[in-house]
Amino acid sequence: MEKQGKSGHLVLVMVPFQGHITPMLQLATTLHSKGFSITIVHPELNSPNPSQHPEFTFVSIPDKLTKSQLSDKDAAGLMQSLNKNCKAPLQRCLEKILHSQGHIAAIIYDTLMFCAQAIADDLRLPAMTLRTSSATTLLLYYVFPELDERDFISKIESPGLQALQLQHFRALLSQNPTEAMVEFRATFMKAVMSSSAIIVNSVYFLEQEAISKVKKLFPAPIFTIGPLxxxxxTICSSLLTEDYKCISWLNKQAPESVIYVSFGSMASIDKQELTEAAWGLANSERPFLWVVRPGMVHGSEWIELFPNGFQESVGQRACIVPWTPQREVLAHAAVVDLEPLWLEFNRGEYL
Known part of the structure; x- marks a missing residue:
């Protein structure tokens, strides 16, 4: 275990998915540069490579997640299982750190690893939570039980989220609010409401209205410290091999002409959803870069379930890759700078 830094020892608790690993490592790097010593506790799944971050101490805890859970569409159920499976090992881990070092200045946990809050309370340690996405998503959790359309929209609507988008999202939630979703939302909210502070990977001037609403609804102070x-x-933590040929393709496209589509590192779709997305992109008549992750489509290894004639119809207008160097793609001049597009596939896994 590394020596305690001059500013104290922080324990960061990570969620093992791409969009959560990278921001947590970025936060750890920033805090370490300010003099804190850092221990990162992480589930066994998608463990980060300690050799890439020798300045941190990494501690792995068992998560006991099965292949069927990881491939299931029930993201809320997956998060519940992750927290239930990791709670006891995480408590033992923190107790061991306390015993060996005598002090933990604070715990910073990903909002989706909410079991850490109850453990911190039990150990009488201050705990802050990191929201790796926008402040607006916290409002979605807050109003989730409120399915009256007018109230739902009025509590969230902001320059970044217009009423039409929220109408679609509300309809999506109300169609199938599973027991796992309701339980997940309740435990998530209980933890965030109990935290000592909320850290958001965002910029205040981009989300002023949403942040003002969060401050009124959540008792903990909120700090926007992004973009991380x-x-x-310099953080490199991609779980999949980045295909750089897409950058060469982007270099040949006109400025702000390319639609970039990615379902992330976790979501999965079926053949019908793949077909709908494929023809939607084809009919856009715009060049597009589409990330189709291996195994993302149920029943296929990669793109073998594309509809007949799709690839021929789009030709060189499309670049389809297993994974991209996302930061470089999003910063590329050829990629269209649009407000967030909501890809809605009749399930509530976007919370």
Whole structure:
């Protein structure tokens, strides 16, 4: 275990998915540069490579997640299982750190690893939570039980989220609010409401209205410290091999002409959803870069379930790759700078 830094020892608790690993490592790098010593506790799944971050101490805890859970569409159920499976090992881990070092200045946990809050309370340690996405998503959790359309929209609507988008999202939630979703939302909210502070990977001037609403609804102080990739731009933590041929393709496209589509590192779709997305992109008549992750489509290894005639119809207008260097793609001049597009596939896994 590394020596305690001059500013104290922080324990960061990570969620094992791409969009959560990278911001947490970026936050750790930023805090380490301010003099804190850092221990990162992480589930066994998608463990980070300690050799890439020798300045941190990494501790792995068992998560006991099965292949069927990881491939299931029930993201809320997956998060519940992750927290239930990790709670006891995480408590033992923190107790061991306390015993060996005598002090933990604070615990910072990903909002989706909410079991850490109850453990911190039990150990009488201050705990802050990191929201790796926008402040607006916290409002979605807050109003989730409120399915009256007018109230739902009025509590969230902001310049970044217009009423039409929220109408679609509300309809999506109300169609199938599973027991796992309701339980997940309740435990998530209980933890965030109990935290000592909320850290958001965002910029205040981009989300002023949403942040003002969060401050009124959540008792903990909120700190916007993003974008984290600007504070620690050298972090490399991709779980999949980045295909750089897409950058050469982008270099040949006109400025702000390319639609970039990615379902992330976790979501999965079926053949019908793949077909709908494929023809939607084809009919856009715009060049597009589409990330189709291996195994993302149920029943296929990669793109063998594309509809007949799709690839021929799009030709060189499309670049389809297993994974991209996302930071470089999003910063590329050829990629269209649009407000967030909501890809809605009749399930509520976007919370």
């Amino acid at each position: 990739h600007k504070l620690a731009p």
